[in-house]
Amino acid sequence: MIGAAEIDLAERLADAAGEIARKYFRQPIAVDTKPDRTPVTIADREAEAAMRTLIELRFPNDGILGEEHGTARGDAARVWVLDPIDGTRSFIAGIPLFGVLIALVENGAPVLGVIDQPISRERWLGVAGQKTLKNGAPVRTRACADLALATLYATSPDMFGADQPAFERLKGAVKATRFGADCYAYAQLAGGFIDLVVEADLKPYDYCALAPVIAGAGGAIADWQGKKLGLKSDGRIIAAGDPTLLPKARAVLIKA
Amino acid sequence: MIGAAEIDLAERLADAAGEIARKYFRQPIAVDTKPDRTPVTIADREAEAAMRTLIELRFPNDGILGEEHGTARGDAARVWVLDPIDGTRSFIAGIPLFGVLIALVENGAPVLGVIDQPISRERWLGVAGQKTLKNGAPVRTRACADLALATLYATSPDMFGADQPAFERLKGAVKATRFGADCYAYAQLAGGFIDLVVEADLKPYDYCALAPVIAGAGGAIADWQGKKLGLKSDGRIIAAGDPTLLPKARAVLIKA
Numbered sequence: 001m002i003g004a005a006e007i008d009l010a011e012r013l014a015d016a017a018g019e020i021a022r023k024y025f026r027q028p029i030a031v032d033t034k035p036d037r038t039p040v041t042i043a044d045r046e047a048e049a050a051m052r053t054l055i056e057l058r059f060p061n062d063g064i065l066g067e068e069h070g071t072a073r074g075d076a077a078r079v080w081v082l083d084p085i086d087g088t089r090s091f092i093a094g095i096p097l098f099g100v101l102i103a104l105v106e107n108g109a110p111v112l113g114v115i116d117q118p119i120s121r122e123r124w125l126g127v128a129g130q131k132t133l134k135n136g137a138p139v140r141t142r143a144c145a146d147l148a149l150a151t152l153y154a155t156s157p158d159m160f161g162a163d164q165p166a167f168e169r170l171k172g173a174v175k176a177t178r179f180g181a182d183c184y185a186y187a188q189l190a191g192g193f194i195d196l197v198v199e200a201d202l203k204p205y206d207y208c209a210l211a212p213v214i215a216g217a218g219g220a221i222a223d224w225q226g227k228k229l230g231l232k233s234d235g236r237i238i239a240a241g242d243p244t245l246l247p248k249a250r251a252v253l254i255k256a
Numbered sequence: 257m258i259g260a261a262e263i264d265l266a267e268r269l270a271d272a273a274g275e276i277a278r279k280y281f282r283q284p285i286a287v288d289t290k291p292d293r294t295p296v297t298i299a300d301r302e303a304e305a306a307m308r309t310l311i312e313l314r315f316p317n318d319g320i321l322g323e324e325h326g327t328a329r330g331d332a333a334r335v336w337v338l339d340p341i342d343g344t345r346s347f348i349a350g351i352p353l354f355g356v357l358i359a360l361v362e363n364g365a366p367v368l369g370v371i372d373q374p375i376s377r378e379r380w381l382g383v384a385g386q387k388t389l390k391n392g393a394p395v396r397t398r399a400c401a402d403l404a405l406a407t408l409y410a411t412s413p414d415m416f417g418a419d420q421p422a423f424e425r426l427k428g429a430v431k432a433t434r435f436g437a438d439c440y441a442y443a444q445l446a447g448g449f450i451d452l453v454v455e456a457d458l459k460p461y462d463y464c465a466l467a468p469v470i471a472g473a474g475g476a477i478a479d480w481q482g483k484k485l486g487l488k489s490d491g492r493i494i495a496a497g498d499p500t501l502l503p504k505a506r507a508v509l510i511k512a
Contacts, residue, residue: 026449039432089434093407094449095353095441096376120352120376151349156435157413176295178345179412180436185351193282193350 002104002112002127009058010102010114010125016054017047017084017100018118025119026094039088044068047084047100055080065231067205079105079231083205087155087182096120099183103208108230113209115187124187126212132190141219141241142192147248150174150195153185160200163224163236166253170198173252186210189241190217196249200224202235214239220246224253258360258368258383265314266358266370266381272310273303273340273356274374281375282350295344300324303340303356311336321487323461335361335487339461343411343438352376355439359464364486369465371443380443382468388446397475397497398448403504406430406451409441416456419480419492422509426454429508442466442495446473451497452505456480458491470495476502480509 024043031039048068055064063076067083080102085091087098096119104112111128124139126132132139144150152174160167171177174196181188183206188194190213211229214221220243222228224236238253240246280299287295304324311320319332323339336358341347343354352375360368367384380395382388388395400406408430416423427433430452437444439462444450446469467485470477476499478484480492494509496502 026447089432092449093409093434093437093441094444094447095437097351097353097436153349158433176345177414178349178436180353180434181349181351185349188350191282191350193348 005058006104006112007125007127009054010104010112013051013054013082013102014100014114014116014123016050018116018121020047020050021085021091021098021100021118025091025096031092039092040068041085041088041092043091044085044088048082051082051084051102065204067203077107081105081110081205081208081231083209086206087184090180090182097181097184099187101183101205101209103205103212105208105231108232110208110211110229113212115183115209115213117184117187122187124190124213126214126216128212128215130216132213132216134187134191139191139217141190141214141217142195144195144242145244147173147245147252148175150245152177152196152198153181153189153194154179154197154199155182155185163200163253167198167200169255170249170252183210186214186239189219189239190214192241195241195245197239198237198249198253200236202237204231204233207233207235207237210237210239219243222246224250226250261314262360262368263381263383265310266360266368269307269310269338269358270356270370270372270379272306274372274377276303276306277341277347277354277356277374281347281352287348295348296324297341297344297348299347300341300344304338307338307340307358321460323459333363337361337366337461337464337487339465342462343440346436346438353437353440355443357439357461357465359461359468361464361487364488366464366467366485369468371439371465371469373440373443378443380446380469382470382472384468384471386472388469388472390443390447395447395473397446397470397473398451400451400498401500403429403501403508404431406501408433408452408454409437409445409450410435410453410455411438411441419456419509423454423456425511426505426508439466442470445475445495445497446470448497451501453495454493454505454509456492458493460487460489463489463491463493466493466495475499478502480506482506
């Protein structure tokens, strides 16, 4: 169960990671390349380390899965899933659309999610069964039942690999497609300004935090097969502000 | 000549447009589609109208070319070139990377440029022969003489039309390519966080303001033929933080 203690910790984690992100944003820091060819900086590493320390102190039996420092107690019933800076490429380009992503996954299902933008100091908090809050005030997705009227976002057209033709079909079916924005696009979908975000090649630390935020704002989020997201999802994600739009987007994506 | 009166007016224009943009940002406003199929809102129209009124009061003989309300005295020696909200698509998606763009063009050459982001309250001011200022403090581009180490931005992969293969060649030659960001990418290039911005299909109100900002920060900006930007440019733009990178990018773009 998610209680005040878990929410309080999630907020403290976001505070700690955000402070570190602000300290290094637009400062001359080295950018290293990881084995998966994605960039990483001292800001990513320090921010995740700070969050892990806080979790160990408060809930030492909980598991932790982080982008930069790996997995601890990964078979625990509760696992904190951390992306200290989702959108490191935006971070190093000086563009404040990156975010701190924090999820609590219980028996495989994300039950708490935080999307935090440390520069604009915007924070979205989603908890299973509760309304999603942005800086404490409820947010809601907007209605859009027609693909032809929908605005679609993805971080990059180059994230789809063999699914590129599927994404191109969807692009042809919607009103407008825009790129960039990382996790910030999901937050704007939760707020009712974007109708669809469709991405691929995401890892659990990229998508677990999104699920409670989107669901608690009245939207729907699933993998491309329509299944609920969990630690074992394949990283292909559809988020829809209007839940009736999700199967329509899926139908275009999976059309043979 | 650009004097204190012109700079003062440019700042007042940005203040006025920014106030209107803030008033409508993330509010439920109608989105109309213009004949060129781009979106427009009351925020674009009101912000440009406010700027035009201020110009008429202060310099009634100057020309005005605006995205939303057309051209007045377009053959004047001095023309103010206005984009009240560059990145209307970002604006209506709740993403604060849009900007107010203001240029003063003298005998065809941009001699003053403002890029203003009304939500983050960041303003870049470029004046011919002077150092570019961000919120009053000088900014500088970074050195990057090697295409293979460069970070490239463009607003969308879909803006290139028949030049798509040229852009794809450049993408293959740089270290990393990212999309989104509108005028904000040029501002980050001026600040030393991005190496190249290459775009196409831009109008004078999209690119005139960028030229003095980039040049005054130590960068270079030109069309794909390497020519300086003016009111008659064809809308294909290269901006390079390191001036030595510009001909290298051009060589890849124009290779047969």
